[in-house]
Amino acid sequence: xxxPTVASRxxxxxxxxxxxxxxxxxxxxxxxxxxxxxVSVAPESLAQVQKxxxxxxxxxxxxxxxxxxxxxQLGNIPEALDVALSTGRLHRIVAHEPADMTVTxxxxxxxxxxxxxxxxxxxxxxxxxxxxDRATVGGIxxxxxxxxxxxxxxxARDWLLGTRVVHADGSTSKxxxxxxxxxxxxxxxxxYVGSLGTLAVITEVTFKLAPLPxxxxxxxxxxxxxxxxxxxxxxxHERGLAVIGAELLSPTAASAVCDRGAWTALLRIAGxxxxxxxxxxELHDYAALAEGESAEVPGAxxxxxxxxxxxxxxLRVSVAPSDxxxxxxxxxxxxxxxxxxxxxxxxxxxxxxxxxPADDARAPAIVDHVREIAVERGGVxxxxxAPLAVKQLIDVFGPPxxxxxxxxRLKQRLDPERLLSPGRFVGRI
Amino acid sequence: xxxxxxxxYVAGEIPNGxxxxxxxxxxxxxxxxxxxxxxxxxxxxxxxxxxIDRARPQIVVLxxxxxxxxxxVRAARRFDMPVIPRGAGTGIxxxxxxxxxxxxxxxxxxxxxxxxxxxNRIAIVEPGVVNLDxxxxxxxxxxxxxxxxxxxxACTIGGNVAENAGGPxxxxxxxxxxxxxxxxxxxxxxxxxxxxxxxxDLPGYDLAGAFVGSEGTLGxxxxxxxxxxxxxxxxxxxxxxxxxxxxASNAVSAIIAAGIVPSALEMMDRMIIHAVEQxxxxxxxxxxxxxxxxxxxxLEESTAEQSEDIDRICRDSGAREVRLAVxxxxxxxxxxxxxxxxxxxxxxxxxxxxxxGVVPRTRLVEVxxxxxxxxxxxxxxxxxxxxxxxxxLHPNLLFDERIPGTTVDVLQAGAEIMRLCVDAGGSITGEHxxxxxxxxxxxxxxxxxxxxxxxxxKVAFAAGERFNPCKAFPTHRGCGEVSVANAQRVSARxxxxxxx
Ligand SMILES: Cc1cc2nc3c(=O)[nH]c(=O)nc-3n(C[C@H](O)[C@H](O)[C@H](O)COP(=O)(O)OP(=O)(O)OC[C@H]3O[C@@H](n4cnc5c(N)ncnc54)[C@H](O)[C@@H]3O)c2cc1C
Numbered sequence: 001x002x003x004p005t006v007a008s009r010x011x012x013x014x015x016x017x018x019x020x021x022x023x024x025x026x027x028x029x030x031x032x033x034x035x036x037x038x039v040s041v042a043p044e045s046l047a048q049v050q051k052x053x054x055x056x057x058x059x060x061x062x063x064x065x066x067x068x069x070x071x072x073q074l075g076n077i078p079e080a081l082d083v084a085l086s087t088g089r090l091h092r093i094v095a096h097e098p099a100d101m102t103v104t105x106x107x108x109x110x111x112x113x114x115x116x117x118x119x120x121x122x123x124x125x126x127x128x129x130x131x132x133d134r135a136t137v138g139g140i141x142x143x144x145x146x147x148x149x150x151x152x153x154x155x156a157r158d159w160l161l162g163t164r165v166v167h168a169d170g171s172t173s174k175x176x177x178x179x180x181x182x183x184x185x186x187x188x189x190x191x192y193v194g195s196l197g198t199l200a201v202i203t204e205v206t207f208k209l210a211p212l213p214x215x216x217x218x219x220x221x222x223x224x225x226x227x228x229x230x231x232x233x234x235x236x237h238e239r240g241l242a243v244i245g246a247e248l249l250s251p252t253a254a255s256a257v258c259d260r261g262a263w264t265a266l267l268r269i270a271g272x273x274x275x276x277x278x279x280x281x282e283l284h285d286y287a288a289l290a291e292g293e294s295a296e297v298p299g300a301x302x303x304x305x306x307x308x309x310x311x312x313x314x315l316r317v318s319v320a321p322s323d324x325x326x327x328x329x330x331x332x333x334x335x336x337x338x339x340x341x342x343x344x345x346x347x348x349x350x351x352x353x354x355x356x357p358a359d360d361a362r363a364p365a366i367v368d369h370v371r372e373i374a375v376e377r378g379g380v381x382x383x384x385x386a387p388l389a390v391k392q393l394i395d396v397f398g399p400p401x402x403x404x405x406x407x408x409r410l411k412q413r414l415d416p417e418r419l420l421s422p423g424r425f426v427g428r429i
Numbered sequence: 430x431x432x433x434x435x436x437x438y439v440a441g442e443i444p445n446g447x448x449x450x451x452x453x454x455x456x457x458x459x460x461x462x463x464x465x466x467x468x469x470x471x472x473x474x475x476x477x478x479x480x481i482d483r484a485r486p487q488i489v490v491l492x493x494x495x496x497x498x499x500x501x502v503r504a505a506r507r508f509d510m511p512v513i514p515r516g517a518g519t520g521i522x523x524x525x526x527x528x529x530x531x532x533x534x535x536x537x538x539x540x541x542x543x544x545x546x547x548x549n550r551i552a553i554v555e556p557g558v559v560n561l562d563x564x565x566x567x568x569x570x571x572x573x574x575x576x577x578x579x580x581x582x583a584c585t586i587g588g589n590v591a592e593n594a595g596g597p598x599x600x601x602x603x604x605x606x607x608x609x610x611x612x613x614x615x616x617x618x619x620x621x622x623x624x625x626x627x628x629x630d631l632p633g634y635d636l637a638g639a640f641v642g643s644e645g646t647l648g649x650x651x652x653x654x655x656x657x658x659x660x661x662x663x664x665x666x667x668x669x670x671x672x673x674x675x676x677a678s679n680a681v682s683a684i685i686a687a688g689i690v691p692s693a694l695e696m697m698d699r700m701i702i703h704a705v706e707q708x709x710x711x712x713x714x715x716x717x718x719x720x721x722x723x724x725x726x727x728l729e730e731s732t733a734e735q736s737e738d739i740d741r742i743c744r745d746s747g748a749r750e751v752r753l754a755v756x757x758x759x760x761x762x763x764x765x766x767x768x769x770x771x772x773x774x775x776x777x778x779x780x781x782x783x784x785x786g787v788v789p790r791t792r793l794v795e796v797x798x799x800x801x802x803x804x805x806x807x808x809x810x811x812x813x814x815x816x817x818x819x820x821x822l823h824p825n826l827l828f829d830e831r832i833p834g835t836t837v838d839v840l841q842a843g844a845e846i847m848r849l850c851v852d853a854g855g856s857i858t859g860e861h862x863x864x865x866x867x868x869x870x871x872x873x874x875x876x877x878x879x880x881x882x883x884x885x886x887k888v889a890f891a892a893g894e895r896f897n898p899c900k901a902f903p904t905h906r907g908c909g910e911v912s913v914a915n916a917q918r919v920s921a922r923x924x925x926x927x928x929x
Contacts, residue, residue, distance in 0.1 A: 097789060097791060098686065099682050099685060099686040099790070099791045100682075100685070100789045100820075102789070154607070155629075157635060167882065171878050173876075173878045173881070173883075174875070175875075175882070175883065177855070177856050177874065178789070179788065179789055179854070179855045179856055180790075180819045180820065181595060181599075181604065181819040181859040181860065182787055182859060183592065183593045183604075183642050183856075183859065183860055183861075183862055183863075184857050184858050184867075184874055185863070185871065185874070185875055185879070185883050185901075185902075186639060186642070186643055186883040186886050186901075187638060187642055188639070188882055188886070190606075190635045190639050191634040191636070191638070193635055193638075194634070194635060195634055200882075210690070211688030211689070212688070242728060242731070271728075272730065272731050272735070273734075274730035274731075274733070275727070275728045275730040275731040275734070278730050279728075316630065318628045318631065319628055320546070320628065321548075321549050349549075349628055349629060349630075378627075380628065380630070380631060380632065382630070382632055397632035398632065400632075401623070401631070401633070402622040403623065403624045403636055406622075406636055406889045406890055406891075409889040409891065410886070410888075410889035413888040413889060425633075426632045426633045427633075
């Protein structure tokens with residue numbers, strides 16, 4: 001007897017979940033790297049997510065969890081996509097304990113909505129990745145994306161206290177908890193961060209929160225060189241000034257983000273009034289020393305997030321912080337003809353480069369070239385976005401490292417049938 | 430999910446003498462004769478950690494390199510003996526005890542600080558480096574290693590990684606997990622790999638994050654890349670004195686609710702105040718019910734503003750007095766009582782049992798009250814000295830084990846207090862680990878499916894039950910009846926100035 005076709009398995013699946021009434025026939029199909037989901041479902045409770053995954057599992061359908069779709073360009077091309085499971089209707093804030101500075105949310109809550117609710121209590125979740133206006137909390141976690149606030153606050157893992165997930169077979173488990181300090185059990189939630197949905201579907205998340213700074217302003221210091229702009233960022237960092245975001249922008253990036261046509265240190269200065277005042281004073285001094293011109297640029301971060309969303313070709317280089325400035329400069333010099341825009345969270349050793357090559361055919365060579373530069377300094381380069389034809393030729397993560405076998409066994413154990421976004425992750429897991 | 434692996438060790442199936450002798454020969458070949466211990470005298474020190482429970486390994490090896498660790502692990506595997514990694518043995522959950530016997534791999538000879546990259550604020554260290562020694566070594570660059578367990582003069586970075594250790598100053602900056610970038614590991618088959626690394630955005634699952642806090646069950650850390658922090662330009666310490674413990678608890682929530690996250694926020698109750706005052710005369714009023722020790726650091730301007738706010742909040746919450754210290758020497762004076770609290774207690778009670786529970790900070794008042802009531806019900810004295818800012822309680826049950834029946838009461842009271850923490854939405858451990866002691870409380874927090882998912886890490890790391898069997902998770906068939914810690918004693922080895 002021949003294997004049932006995908007279409008007939010999808011029919012079985014749709015029939016099996018029909019009593020949930022999730023599958024409105026008009027539901028948007030999702031597309032990942034040219035693959036279109038055959039069916040999309042939008043469950044609104046944990047039990048419904050479980051039911052969907054249980055049925056997808058028994059019909060051997062390949063499932064991709066989708067938040068807002070803000071980060072679907074990440075990862076390698078999946079081998080197959082049958083069901084898109086949207087978390088968009090899992091959008092409750094389950095518990096916010098202002099006096100405890102923790103929040104538990106369903107995965108489909110939009111970060112922007114969450115920030116809005118938290119701000120009423122003078123708190124926030126210090127994450128501000130590109131796409132933050134529409135991205136969901138679960139999507140941000142699964143993609144492990146960060147923004148300028150990383151300079152001061154680190155990444156999602158640093159704020160994560162626990163998760164609930166649904167596994168490929170429809171079973172559910174949790175790890176961590178809702179208190180700010182907890183070492184019971186293995187920290188499974190750490191491996192779900194950045195896993196691009198290849199291990200489980202995240203349904204609920206608990207974070208610790210930070211107090212919103214009382215004063216918050218943004219300074220752009222246009223400087224004669226990358227090194228000069230970087231020296232200002234480094235000085236602020238060394239002095240422990242009240243800087244919560246610090247990006248080194250290439251001239252092209254600076255002109256798009258804050259109307260400067262030079263290497264620019266874009267700084268978010270925040271804290272108590274006196275600390276901010278002193279920080280501004282000192283930064284002006286450092287700016288003068290570096291022959292930079294400083295100006296307050298309100299609204300710059302929204303533009304930054306728009307500019308540094310996915311481009312035709314987007315890469316992320318991770319190196320030692322001390323190398324970030326020179327790598328940014330190097331990349332700018334080499335790829336100026338490809339409309340490169342560069343922004344480095346230099347204190348975290350992260351350099352982002354967005355390009356619009358005139359000819360797609362150049363893209364693989366650019367990727368190789370950037371990767372070479374990163375590897376030379378002991379770092380790595382990851383392709384965050386690329387034209388489909390290019391993605392077909394490369395592994396966006398580059399060659400796996402010595403821990404790949406552990407990752408494969410983890411995948412094998414949690415999703416032995418490889419139903420969750422197969423092929424999308426490192427080493428085509 | 431795929432099937433459960435079956436544990437390969439069964440308690441009581443300890444290899445016979447000739448097997449042990451052959452293994453000893455292999456281990457001696459790997460690390461040198463001097464560094465393989467197997468006589469009862471030599472093993473004595475390794476039967477303990479800082480609990481008074483004990484378990485004797487057959488063999489202890491003291492390797493000096495990752496290669497030697499790998500060779501020892503391979504040798505133990507050939508003879509199907511479990512391996513128990515061990516740091517300084519300051520753990521308070523029985524983590525380093527050889528629960529089913531086996532080979533203890535003690536990492537205390539691996540204490541090189543391999544590299545300090547001050548510009549990038551990273552250090553690469555061997556696991557046996559003593560926590561405080563790292564901070565001392567990098568102080569000349571104006572840097573320090575933030576997680577500061579109170580045992581930091583003795584405990585090792587490897588042990589900190591395994592337990593995900595915290596400390597008084599991890600409130601604002603997070604526990605060990607927030608400060609580890611990467612690890613070199615020896616796995617169960619003796620392979621040596623890195624998870625994570627010195628750069629931050631390495632592609633792949635966060636295996637370093639998963640390893641931290643795994644209590645020696647997944648592998649042996651042989652190198653650790655840690656993040657260092659810059660010393661703040663200014664630090665201010667406040668001591669707030671309260672007539673009612675409820676007032677102090679309320680002040681803790683009020684400080685957090687006001688959006689201030691101090692670098693440390695510690696509480697001591699009446700029992701501790703009395704003990705340290707008699708031992709040290711550090712100026713705590715004997716009629717006070719609680720003191721808070723609060724520290725803020727950062728820019729001069731911020732600490733000035735925050736310490737004023739904290740002063741006001743404490744007074745508003747009912748503090749009868751708030752003292753402020755800015756100069757290092759004065760600050761140390763305020764900390765003196767906190768730091769000597771356990772040794773002071775030790776003068777009055779032969780034994781104490783340190784609990785480690787967590788509750789939401791908003792529930793401190795009621796849980797403290799209920800936990801004291803539990804102690805009272807059993808007729809036990811209790812002293813509380815703990816990381817109040819993150820809701821991490823450390824009730825110390827004070828007793829004399831020579832009085833028959835007391836130990837049983839202490840254990841029972843301890844379990845009840847843990848249960849209170851869980852019922853308040855908290856956890857059975859904030860920093861000391863589950864170890865042997867709290868395995869059976871895990872089911873209060875996690876169901877079978879939760880623990881099955883966690884066990885996938887044992888499969889991923891291909892650890893099976895080779896490393897530190899019978900720890901951190903509820904007893905499975907193979908573990909038999911390991912005698913659970915019946916009481917704890919801060920060991921004299923740690924010196925006078927230990928504090929929890
Ligand atoms: C007085 C006192 C105060 C304390 N205060 C605190 C505190 O404030 N905060 C806190 O968190 N803890 C505290 N502790 C507990 C203890 O010091 C910590 O758990 C510490 O991290 C243990 O380190 P160690 O080197 O002694 O490890 P050990 O006790 O030797 O071992 C602990 C665990 O780590 C594993 N292990 C050790 N080295 C490695 C390695 N290289 N690779 C893999 N696994 C390894 C062992 O198998 C074991 O499971 C205190 C203890 C005492 C006695």
